[in-house]
Amino acid sequence: MTEFFPPLSGKDQDETDELRPKFDADGLIAAVSQDADTGEVLMLAWMNDKALQQSIETGLATYWSRSRQKLWVKGETSDSLQRIVEIRVDCDQDAVVMKVRKDGPACHTGREACFYRTINPDGRTLSKS
Secondary structure (H helix, E strand, O other): OOOOOOOOOHHHHHHOOOOOOOOOOOOOEEEEEEEOOOOOEEEEEEEOHHHHHHHHHHOEOEEEEOOOOEEEEOOOOOOOOEEEEEEEEOOOOOEEEEEEEEOOOOOOOOOOOOOOEEEOOOOOOEEEO
């Protein structure tokens, strides 16, 4: 398995050429999946070190389920796999974006993406797209 280097401090972390993910106090990092062809943001989930390692090694988006307290491969039960084309980390390596090609809907509601609601100008109500 891939082993990660520990995070550095300050500018060293921002400029390193080594993968040094900075997990939060719960051992998690935010992971956004994005359609590799359209750029649409599909979903946000969480990864622990094992989920990130498995995603890198298998090429399938793998997340940490906070509610079930276990790893899950997106689509392993629904046949809506997310096949990774590219993984990017932000400047201080505390978030990842995975550009993926998906086999089906990304959202558990059956929608193509989880971000299907827009906040209306009144700031209180939502519209669905």
